[in-house]
Amino acid sequence: MKGDRKFIVLLILLVVFLSLVFYIRAEKAIRERKIWQEAELYLADFSSPKGPFLVPVKIKVEKDNTLYSVIELLINPPPYLKGVSSPLPKGTRLLSAEVKGDTAYLNFSKELKENFSGGSTNEMLVVYGIVNTACSINGIKRVQILVDGKVIESLGGHLEIMEPLEPDKEIVK
Amino acid sequence: MERIPEAYLFLACLFLITPFLYPQQMGKCCIYLLGEKLDNVDYFLENDDVYIALDISPLSSLLEKQQLKSVKRGEKIFYSLKGLNSLKSLSCNWDGEKRNADIAVKLKRENIIWERSPSSLTFQINLPLSLPFETGILPNPPRAFVDIKGVHLFPAKIEEEIGDNLRIRVAQHSISPDIVRFVIDLPPSPPKVEFPPSPSKQLKISLPSVFKGKGSELEAIEVKKVNGSVVAYLKLTQLSEYKTLLLKNPPRLAIDITPSYLSPLLASPEICHPISQVRWSQFSNDPPTVRVVFELKEQTDVDIRSKPSLIEVKFGSFFEKDLRELKGLTIVIDPGHGGSDPGAIGPSGLQEKDINLDIAKRIKNLLPNAVLTREDDVYITLQGRVDFATQVNADVFISVHNNALPNGKGTGTETYYFREDSLELAQYIHKALISKLGLPDGGVRRRGFYVIKNSPCPSVLIEGAYLSNPEEEKLLGSEGFRQKIAEAVVEGLKQYFGRGK
Numbered sequence: 207m208k209g210d211r212k213f214i215v216l217l218i219l220l221v222v223f224l225s226l227v228f229y230i231r232a233e234k235a236i237r238e239r240k241i242w243q244e245a246e247l248y249l250a251d252f253s254s255p256k257g258p259f260l261v262p263v264k265i266k267v268e269k270d271n272t273l274y275s276v277i278e279l280l281i282n283p284p285p286y287l288k289g290v291s292s293p294l295p296k297g298t299r300l301l302s303a304e305v306k307g308d309t310a311y312l313n314f315s316k317e318l319k320e321n322f323s324g325g326s327t328n329e330m331l332v333v334y335g336i337v338n339t340a341c342s343i344n345g346i347k348r349v350q351i352l353v354d355g356k357v358i359e360s361l362g363g364h365l366e367i368m369e370p371l372e373p374d375k376e377i378v379k
Numbered sequence: 380m381e382r383i384p385e386a387y388l389f390l391a392c393l394f395l396i397t398p399f400l401y402p403q404q405m406g407k408c409c410i411y412l413l414g415e416k417l418d419n420v421d422y423f424l425e426n427d428d429v430y431i432a433l434d435i436s437p438l439s440s441l442l443e444k445q446q447l448k449s450v451k452r453g454e455k456i457f458y459s460l461k462g463l464n465s466l467k468s469l470s471c472n473w474d475g476e477k478r479n480a481d482i483a484v485k486l487k488r489e490n491i492i493w494e495r496s497p498s499s500l501t502f503q504i505n506l507p508l509s510l511p512f513e514t515g516i517l518p519n520p521p522r523a524f525v526d527i528k529g530v531h532l533f534p535a536k537i538e539e540e541i542g543d544n545l546r547i548r549v550a551q552h553s554i555s556p557d558i559v560r561f562v563i564d565l566p567p568s569p570p571k572v573e574f575p576p577s578p579s580k581q582l583k584i585s586l587p588s589v590f591k592g593k594g595s596e597l598e599a600i601e602v603k604k605v606n607g608s609v610v611a612y613l614k615l616t617q618l619s620e621y622k623t624l625l626l627k628n629p630p631r632l633a634i635d636i637t638p639s640y641l642s643p644l645l646a647s648p649e650i651c652h653p654i655s656q657v658r659w660s661q662f663s664n665d666p667p668t669v670r671v672v673f674e675l676k677e678q679t680d681v682d683i684r685s686k687p688s689l690i691e692v693k694f695g696s697f698f699e700k701d702l703r704e705l706k707g708l709t710i711v712i713d714p715g716h717g718g719s720d721p722g723a724i725g726p727s728g729l730q731e732k733d734i735n736l737d738i739a740k741r742i743k744n745l746l747p748n749a750v751l752t753r754e755d756d757v758y759i760t761l762q763g764r765v766d767f768a769t770q771v772n773a774d775v776f777i778s779v780h781n782n783a784l785p786n787g788k789g790t791g792t793e794t795y796y797f798r799e800d801s802l803e804l805a806q807y808i809h810k811a812l813i814s815k816l817g818l819p820d821g822g823v824r825r826r827g828f829y830v831i832k833n834s835p836c837p838s839v840l841i842e843g844a845y846l847s848n849p850e851e852e853k854l855l856g857s858e859g860f861r862q863k864i865a866e867a868v869v870e871g872l873k874q875y876f877g878r879g880k
Binding site for chain 2: 252256257258323324325326327328330359360362363364365366374376377
């Protein structure tokens with residue numbers, strides 16, 4: 207009889223333990239759904255002989271300040287991503303990011319224009335790397351690029367960026 | 380009486396030692412000096428050499444300050460035959476049995492020059508000094524001959540084809556007297572042969588009108604700049620057939636004209652880019668062919684046309700006629716970037732804005748009805764460029780650019796369009812660019828660049844080559860390559876507007 211009681215106690219303990227595990231996992235999932243959001247980084251892939259493309263890479267970021275975090279990741283992509291790199295010119299910093307309605311206003315440091323090395327394809331990579339990435343976030347449909355707080359005509363003389371731009375998938379692989 | 384044998388003995392001894400006292404065998408010989416026979420000439424032999432008492436004044440012009448080996452005996456001066464033989468232009472023989480000496484002039488192949496012109500044939504035999512000769516015409520088969528005296532031929536026989544079944548033969552006709560016979564085969568109805576007077580140093584034999592109407596003569600080569608392209612004119616007395624060969628490594632254009640001869644008046648033309656040198660030669664004599672070679676600084680297309688007695692070679696291959704399709708159209712050429720916007724900058728510092736402007740100006744040179752959005756190094760906004768096309772009521776809009784990628788990457792030629800109405804234009808221009816430039820084909824791509832998205836007419840943006848790529852930067856730095864881009868754009872436009880016709 208003594209053995210039977212011991213077995214029941216163990217069974218109860220096991221049930222309690224399992225319920226606890228399931229509860230914690232469920233709670234974590236609920237919490238994640240609240241604070242994480244999926245987005246896509248459009249990174250440059252120079253390896254193709256047909257010329258460079260933008261490659262979308264799925265990421266998860268915290269819900270607070272999503273736009274800022276995503277563009278920061280576009281400037282400094284996670285090191286585990288091999289074969290792709292940031293399309294933005296070296297030294298570029300994000301000064302501010304805000305969303306008004308469905309338009310994102312991204313204010314970059316002057317290096318975005320000053321360090322741009324020229325070329326139409328390159329300009330596509332920079333501009334649509336920014337626009338496509340920002341527009342992968344729920345609720346953002348257009349992007350206005352600013353340099354040092356100002357609207358400029360163009361980064362490299364091929365694409366006009368005076369108005370908010372919608373995403374363009376022509377350069378995406 | 381008893382002394383007499385002693386005297387005989389003494390005489391016998393004297394006789395025996397004479398050769399040792401006087402080693403030279405004095406004697407008389409016969410000499411052929413430059414074809415003239417001289418009898419009873421004193422000579423002696425010494426150390427394997429023959430010394431001859433000779434009046435060398437006929438040879439004085441050959442001595443060239445050289446001191447001839449000679450020995451004075453009594454009144455006479457004896458000259459060494461070996462010494463004479465060592466003179467560059469003399470050839471001497473000694474026949475010990477007959478006691479004959481030949482002193483003759485050397486005649487070599489290079490002393491015989493012959494020239495063909497369309498109608499005449501001229502021979503010239505250059506001799507070191509004036510020599511007597513005989514001439515004549517022999518029948519069956521008809522041939523002209525010249526016998527030159529006092530000459531040794533080296534090699535002993537020369538035979539050469541001069542085309543049209545004519546040959547020359549030169550051979551040693553006889554030794555002692557030394558005669559070289561020069562024979563020219565003549566056509567069946569022998570033409571007049573003009574011989575020079577004898578004796579002579581330069582024998583000029585001419586056969587005027589030996590060839591009637593057999594080919595043209597290349598009289599002049601001229602190189603001119605016409606409407607921005609370089610044209611070479613080959614002027615002929617009459618039109619002959621020609622073949623052309625465009626060769627690489629090094630780039631050059633060879634034109635073979637047949638039947639044809641070189642005029643003695645032909646002079647070097649003044650040359651300009653892309654021609655680096657012009658050479659010509661009588662490439663072959665059977666059939667008579669003149670080859671003219673234009674050495675080129677770089678690969679270039681050529682267009683060759685012939686008019687009566689003129690071959691016209693256009694480097695860059697554009698003729699007014701072909702551009703008729705484009706007359707009356709407004710073609711806007713938009714040199715990308717400018718002013719404060721340099722565009723891409725190559726590793727050695729070449730700026731895209733300057734390259735684009737130069738190419739645009741070259742297009743305008745080829746296409747007088749092209750209008751440029753900028754003619755100077757100024758910045759024009761993207762909207763400003765589109766507005767310009769609207770103002771001039773453009774039929775097509777072509778934005779000229781060159782590409783770049785970070786870190787020296789990128790190669791090839793790309794053509795961009797955006798709207799469907801521009802696809803065909805992009806395809807024609809891209810095809811011409813690829814075939815003219817020979818760089819990797821980056822394809823026709825749809826991209827929303829501002830000027831091609833917003834221009835009021837079919838519009839394309841070309842990216843000729845990558846300035847960020849050091850090799851392609853070097854190409855873009857060369858005038859010839861930029862000219863090729865310009866030509867390709869015009870070629871593409873020509874085909875675009877001529878399509879379906």
